[in-house]
Amino acid sequence: MAYGFVAYHYPAPEHVEEFVGRCHQVADVIRTQPGFLSVGVWVTPDGEAVVTTGAFESEEAFRATSDAARELGATPDGLSDLEVKPRQVHFLVSR
Numbered sequence: 001m002a003y004g005f006v007a008y009h010y011p012a013p014e015h016v017e018e019f020v021g022r023c024h025q026v027a028d029v030i031r032t033q034p035g036f037l038s039v040g041v042w043v044t045p046d047g048e049a050v051v052t053t054g055a056f057e058s059e060e061a062f063r064a065t066s067d068a069a070r071e072l073g074a075t076p077d078g079l080s081d082l083e084v085k086p087r088q089v090h091f092l093v094s095r
Helices: 013-030 059-071
Strands: 003-011 036-043 050-056 083-093
Touching (some): 003 059, 013 036, 013 059
Antiparallel strands (some): 003 050, 003 083, 036 050
């Protein structure tokens, strides 16, 4: 069963580009991990939110990838120093 996520991040307006750049760095690492299926970095048209998506072959593959992303300084849970309010993360399973 595939496992995925959609995360809404709310960086401060002056940090949107830096935040997007960091998301792309994390995406580059995720693409090299076993069990990776897809990853995306999106910005809402109004620029108020950065939306990240990911899909993996299993929850175990996601968890292992999360550990690799943390080594880059990514904070899969919580709030980074660039965000102005807590992110919203939704986990998904295929059926």
